[in-house]
Amino acid sequence: MKIDSALQHITSVQNKGVKSKQSKDKAAGSTAGSVSDNVELTDTSSFMRELETQLADIPPEDAGKVESIRQAIADGTFKVDEEAVAEGMVQESIEQLSHQHNR
DSSP states (O other), X not given: OOSTTHHXXXXXXXXXXXXXXXXXXXXXXXXXXXXXXXXXXXXXXXXXXXXXXXXXXXXXXXXXHHHHHHHHHHHTOOOOOHHHHHHHHHHHHHHHHHHHHHO
16 A cells, blocks of 8 residues: 555545435335445544545655655565564553543
8 A cells, every 4th residue: 555545545445335315315215124224424524534635735744754665665675663563553452441441
């Protein structure tokens, strides 16, 4: 996955299976007697999409580092620090669990 397309991929995944209220109403009439799932977007969803658009326009903090990583990935020379990734995953899990516990 290219770094540039990461946000585009996220939005395309979010858009799959989303129906507008109007198409939901039409589908309800044609599927009488059958079970279906429906998704309605909230104002929060619209706000998140707006933020994603704004974030996509912000240049990276360290463009040189981003470019060197992009080039290393393209060359096949990028090495992942497994310990750093594992430590980050553990820390994120601890934070999520503590947030759930504090609710």
